[in-house]
Amino acid sequence: LEINTLAILPLIAKPHHPRSIEAATKYFLTQAAASALILFSSMTNAWHTGQWDITQLTCPTSCLILTTAIAMKLGLVPFHFWFPEVLQGCSLTTGLLLSTVMKLPPITLLYMTSQSLNHTPMVIMAILSAALGGWMGLNQTQTRKILAFSSVSHLGWMSIILIYSPKLAMLNFYLYVLITAAVFLTLNSIKTLNLSTLMTTWAKTPALSAMLMLTLLSLAGLPPLTGFLPKWLIIQELTKQDMAPAAVIMALLSLLSLFFYLRLAYCATITLPP
Amino acid sequence: MALAVMLLNSASFHAGCCRHKVLLSLRGPLLANSKLYSSYRRPGAEPAKKLSWQNADFSFKKGIDHLKTQLSLLKKETQDYLKGPSGHQISQHLLEQTKVLWQFRSQEDLNKWIISSDVEIGGKSKVYIKLGRNNQAALLYGTLNTEAPRDGETKYSGYCSMRSRPAVGSFNRKKYYDWSNFNTLYLRVRGDGRPWMVNIYTDPYFSHQKDDLYSYFMFTRGGPYWEEIKIPFSKFFLSSRGRVQDNQHPIWLDKTLGFTIGDKINGPFQLEIDFIGLLNDRAHREEFAYEAYDKN
Numbered sequence: 001l002e003i004n005t006l007a008i009l010p011l012i013a014k015p016h017h018p019r020s021i022e023a024a025t026k027y028f029l030t031q032a033a034a035s036a037l038i039l040f041s042s043m044t045n046a047w048h049t050g051q052w053d054i055t056q057l058t059c060p061t062s063c064l065i066l067t068t069a070i071a072m073k074l075g076l077v078p079f080h081f082w083f084p085e086v087l088q089g090c091s092l093t094t095g096l097l098l099s100t101v102m103k104l105p106p107i108t109l110l111y112m113t114s115q116s117l118n119h120t121p122m123v124i125m126a127i128l129s130a131a132l133g134g135w136m137g138l139n140q141t142q143t144r145k146i147l148a149f150s151s152v153s154h155l156g157w158m159s160i161i162l163i164y165s166p167k168l169a170m171l172n173f174y175l176y177v178l179i180t181a182a183v184f185l186t187l188n189s190i191k192t193l194n195l196s197t198l199m200t201t202w203a204k205t206p207a208l209s210a211m212l213m214l215t216l217l218s219l220a221g222l223p224p225l226t227g228f229l230p231k232w233l234i235i236q237e238l239t240k241q242d243m244a245p246a247a248v249i250m251a252l253l254s255l256l257s258l259f260f261y262l263r264l265a266y267c268a269t270i271t272l273p274p
Numbered sequence: 275m276a277l278a279v280m281l282l283n284s285a286s287f288h289a290g291c292c293r294h295k296v297l298l299s300l301r302g303p304l305l306a307n308s309k310l311y312s313s314y315r316r317p318g319a320e321p322a323k324k325l326s327w328q329n330a331d332f333s334f335k336k337g338i339d340h341l342k343t344q345l346s347l348l349k350k351e352t353q354d355y356l357k358g359p360s361g362h363q364i365s366q367h368l369l370e371q372t373k374v375l376w377q378f379r380s381q382e383d384l385n386k387w388i389i390s391s392d393v394e395i396g397g398k399s400k401v402y403i404k405l406g407r408n409n410q411a412a413l414l415y416g417t418l419n420t421e422a423p424r425d426g427e428t429k430y431s432g433y434c435s436m437r438s439r440p441a442v443g444s445f446n447r448k449k450y451y452d453w454s455n456f457n458t459l460y461l462r463v464r465g466d467g468r469p470w471m472v473n474i475y476t477d478p479y480f481s482h483q484k485d486d487l488y489s490y491f492m493f494t495r496g497g498p499y500w501e502e503i504k505i506p507f508s509k510f511f512l513s514s515r516g517r518v519q520d521n522q523h524p525i526w527l528d529k530t531l532g533f534t535i536g537d538k539i540n541g542p543f544q545l546e547i548d549f550i551g552l553l554n555d556r557a558h559r560e561e562f563a564y565e566a567y568d569k570n
Contacts, residue, residue, distance in 0.1 A: 017523045018480070018483055019479075019526050022480065139355055139358060139359045141359050141364075141367055141452070141454070142454070193454070194454050195364075195367070195368055196367070267368065
């Protein structure tokens with residue numbers, strides 16, 4: 001985790017612009033605090049139970065601290081404030097790395113420790129992430145911030161099912177990584193940083209913008225596309241686990257993010273700018 | 275080089291406390307809070323008669339009124355958020371190519387700007403602003419005097435400036451302008467042939483960068499005809515406390531705050547401004563006018 005964090009910092013700060021330095025600082029501070037909390041949780045567990053292995057936490061305080069620490073690492077609500085600003089301050093390629101690769105170690109840790117995570121905070125954070133990721137992404141015009149909020153809401157989906165079926169969370173994560181990588185790389189090749197620039201891409205690369213539309217709708221989770229699969233399985237698993245209201249709320253909240261994905265797809269493909 | 279000489283002569287932000295003093299004057303009557311930097315009080319600054327904590331007003335009714343205004347501002351902000359980015363429809367944001375930021379048609383528009391001169395540091399320039407004929411423009415006029423104040427510290431003097439007030443939202447939070455759709459600053463002015471310096475302040479995250487400004491020059495013709503001056507944002511260079519920096523980078527436009535005009539030569543001056551706006555000049559392809567690669 002630490003090697004990952006330290007390695008990505010120079011990448012974020014590479015353009016020596018105050019905004020990039022700001023992003024790197026914010027990233028470093030939150031990740032360092034979260035790492036310290038992870039160590040702290042395993043330390044308190046060792047103090048209370050003598051067990052140093054982080055995958056076998058039994059002390060409730062340690063479990064809670066670990067849950068919050070990984071939420072900070074990932075960017076789950078209410079620890080999501082750094083994420084859009086950091087993504088806005090770095091280039092699109094670095095943003096890709098931050099959203100996909102940098103999420104892998106914390107998700108792996110979550111997968112390994114899924115049995116010792118607190119249920120209630122996790123579910124609350126997941127629902128809030130889906131809500132806030134959708135709600136705050138609505139009025140954004142910078143593409144990087146939109147993708148940051150989409151990441152937050154997808155993480156909400158991943159974390160709600162983590163306790164019941166970690167494999168589904170991993171499936172969601174892998175598919176999310178694939179689709180998000182496609183979106184980031186597309187945006188990188190057409191060099192769009194805000195919505196107005198996105199509107200002129202149909203003239204430059206019509207095929208690419210058509211694919212971008214499909215990829216964005218897949219991120220939104222529309223049925224014939226791949227992105228629907230994890231959502232469907234998660235809702236099914238949640239109803240099996242007797243959490244039907246949570247499933248309904250998550251499904252409704254994903255409509256908010258559908259709105260801004262549709263807006264992105266609309267700008268990229270469906271409209272003709274003057 | 276000539277650029278540095280002009281900058282040093284203008285000395286518009288030579289004393290870093292000036293801008294803070296002006297900004298503080300928005301908050302309260304206390305102008306001379308030079309304790310922020312040093313205990314030396316500049317000749318033009320008023321003596322600190324009342325300490326800032328003695329200025330606090332504990333009137334209950336005023337507090338309730340203030341709370342009511344802030345809550346109504348918050349309500350308006352929420353409604354704007356529901357409409358779209360910065361209160362307008364998204365279609366407006368996507369399609370706009372020009373935008374008028376400040377237009378001078380009434381006293382209210384004039385109140386959005388603060389004028390200041392080197393009187394703050396003890397100089398002798400005078401500057402005034404008023405509405406022009408038929409309320410169609412703002413007239414910024416006065417006399418510039420480059421005689422430096424005799425305090426042993428200041429070498430250069432002689433500046434007058436007009437700064438826009440930073441936008442505040444509800445509960446005095448900072449509001450940013452998002453100029454990322456545009457790439458040119460567009461001013462309709464009628465000057466008297468003198469050069470002006472246009473500064474843009476972007477809100478920095480680090481306090482080390484609180485003095486850095488992006489500046490460029492505006493050369494006016496003296497004629498009776500109005501001029502439309504376009505300054506692309508790629509031409510703005512970075513300076514900090516008046517000194518041009520070595521490492522330049524292009525201005526990022528998603529967090530701008532204010533706008534300053536400053537002047538340089540001894541004598542009377544006059545500038546009429548009709549409006550200040552933004553333009554998205556699609557023919558302007560330059561990204562940044564200065565070298566940005568690593569030297570040595």
